[in-house]
Amino acid sequence: MKFTNVDQVIKRIYSLPKLHPKNDLSYIKRVLKQLDNPQDSVKTIHVTGTNGKGSTSYYLSNLLQKAGQKTGLFVSPYIYEFNERIQLNGRSISNDKLIKVANEIEVAIDALKKVDPSFSLVTFEYEVALAFQFFAQEKCDYAVIEVGIGGKHDKTNVITPEVSVITTIGLDHEKIIGPTLTDIAQEKSGIIKEKRPVVLGNIPKDVLEILLNKAKQETAESFLLGRDFQVKLTEKAIKYNDSQQEYTFLSRPLVEAYDIGIAVKAVQLLNIRLNKKTVENAINETKIPGRYEVVQNKPEIIVDGAHNLQAMSNLLNLVRQKKKEKVYVLLGMMKDKDLGPVIDLFEDEKVTLTRIDYPRAARLEDFPKEAQEKYDYEDNFKKAFTNLKNKLNSNDMLLVTGSFYLVGAILNYCRRDK
DSSP: OOOSSHHHHHHHHHHSOSOOSSOSSHHHHHHHHHTTOGGGGSEEEEEEOSSSHHHHHHHHHHHHHHTTOOEEEEOSOOSSOGGGGEEETTEEOOHHHHHHHHHHHHHHHHHHHHHOTTOOOOHHHHHHHHHHHHHHHTTOSEEEEEOSSSSTTSTTOOOOOSEEEEEEOOSOSHHHHOSSHHHHHHHHGGGOOTTOOEEEEEOOHHHHHHHHHHHHHTTOOEEEBTTTEEEEEOSSEEEEEESSOEEEEEOOOHHHHHHHHHHHHHHHTTTOOOOHHHHHHHHHHOOOTTSSEEEETTTEEEEEOOOSHHHHHHHHHHHHTTOOSOEEEEEOOBTTSOHHHHHTTOSSOEEEEEEOSSTTBOOGGGSOHHHHHHSEEEEEHHHHHHHHHHHOOTTOEEEEESOHHHHHHHHHHHHHHO
């Protein structure tokens, strides 16, 4: 037995390289085969999209649980602790189970190394193998699998799901799966599988054909938001309807309403019996960690992991509708994101730049020169947060955003502070 505590497991995972020289699925397939292909013993729903894939995955998980299904959930990133990445029926994997499964992955790696001494896994492959092995051992009825990046080449793309889901297409990770929207759409279309239905969300018209054509090629029936099911936001509610059913949910932001509609449609395609009230309750009760999460009311403190152009634009539209006296923003981003375009979205908001102690976190010099001159910078995110919090009047707002890593750090800090 290699690991005896959870810290050893997490240290091992994060000591692995991030990428292989060749971006294919051969390594993950080899380790899964060594483990007897656990991914094939559980029914799955596969979820990708530039934004909304995490929220949609949480909604799906809750709907499946309410239908009495033993449900696995694999999502990223985590907010409070690593174990959140792998969940069973809404609860994070226990430390004991994580240690046990990680030791099994190590046995598989050692066996493969005997045949090929150069064999290794990257961080995300290890996490994917952990999730599939755990879900198989727990005999899950379904597992909701959120893609890491993209689709076709993503390490999760070793499954034949019951339903595929593509929430949105926008610019993010262009260096890896871009550079154009067309490239990103083609990469994400890679999760559409033969004769398996696909649910499509709010997809830009200029790349929609790519997804519809791929579905046609795979004889996969497509269900498109606005064509096959409708989601409308009124002042007090979210209204969903399709040819079979109508639902009314508690009001949430419009982008969140789309995610809800996508999840409801996807579960409907599984032919699992769920009555109207149960569906409505399941959605209304779902909490999405780190997404428009209210930390404090009066004055309002909100955290949201928006980390790309599309997500930040949606978030700022929502915040500006609230007509606050002053909106303070604590912004920390990863340096591989579109820092310039995101920064350009801010208008009257009072922005302070910060960073967490993480290799990918942007430093002041990584931001555009104009932003460096225009905005305050505080290297210590705790100090920055406390300073802004102390400035707030009752009708002001503090928004913490730009990265789930920053959101997680702030939420942990607030939790310890109580």
